[in-house]
Amino acid sequence: MPHIDDFVKDIMENGVSAKTPHEAEIKELTGVITAEKKKIEGEYEKIGRLYYKNNSHKTDGELGALVAGVNASKKKIKDSKLKIGQLFDITFCEECGEQVDEDALFCNNCGAKMPVKLLPGMVLCKHCNKAVREGIRFCTNCGHSMLEEPEPPKALKECANCGFTTNDPDLMFCENCGRRLVTEDGEEVTQEEEAPKEPTKKVCTNCGFEIFDVETMFCNDCGRRLVEASELENAD
Incomplete structure (x- = not known):
């Protein structure tokens, strides 16, 4: 048995015989189907345009x-x-x-x-976007230097704990958290001929936090600077 869509499609494509009962009513109904299909296609187009307008990115x-x-x-x-x-x-x-x-x-x-059209022998000023003669030292439009500006120096050292960076060649520990800094290649910053240090007990005088470590200089709990236990004993 044919599906209703196939059945109606056959009628719309081939028409109906003049002797078919309800011929006029069937033609009217197929006309409604055709008109509504065109309407749906139009609505589909509107939906697509609206979606594109709101989601073109x-x-x-x-x-x-x-x-x-x-x-x-x-x-x-x-x-x-x-x-x-x-x-x-x-x-x-x-x-x-x-x-x-x-x-x-x-x-x-x-x-x-x-966009600026450049003629042979002309370059763009990076500050005013005006075309000027190549080789001049200062822009004839805004007066800014046409020489290449040096890039800002990259950070030589970085703290792997908090992200602090510095170019100070003498700084070995992070100014924020006290951890030892590392260089751009990931190597820890050390002084020449620096003797290895034995872990010492450090104490936070604020909250009592204790740790045996050489590098940690600030309390992990409250952030206060740690004091070596030997210094507290000497103070007593």
Whole structure:
């Protein structure tokens, strides 16, 4: 026995005989089915557009793959339009599409930064984004130095316990938690010819915490600086 969907589909594709009982009513009902299907397709499209509008940044999962496909197509369309403008020697804003002057730094319509076209022998100033002659020491637009700025020095030492960093070559222990610092390659910072120290008993005079350790300088419970037990005995 045929499924109702197949049965009705056959009627809609092939029609019904004029001698079929209720011919007019059947045609009216199939017309309703056709109209509602078109309506559903329209609603599907609206749902898809609404989802894309609210989730155009989400490109993970099954729906994300569709979103990524739409984004890629949109980019190809935009790039093609901009290329057409270039072929006519007309510059358009990549954000809003308005025509802008060829040497404009920003779009007069939406304020978006415009890409700078560099001629041979020209470079961009990293501070004002203006094209200037290559080799000059100072930007002719903003006056800033065009020389390469040195990168800030990397931290030479780091505390593996709390993340404290320092470039001080003489500092051996963390200023925050008192643990011994390590170098960039993970080696512990040591002094030259430093004699190994035997673990000594240390006591917290605030909460009574005790530990036998050379490196730990602060209490693990309350954070107060530890005192060697021998110092307390001598004080007594």
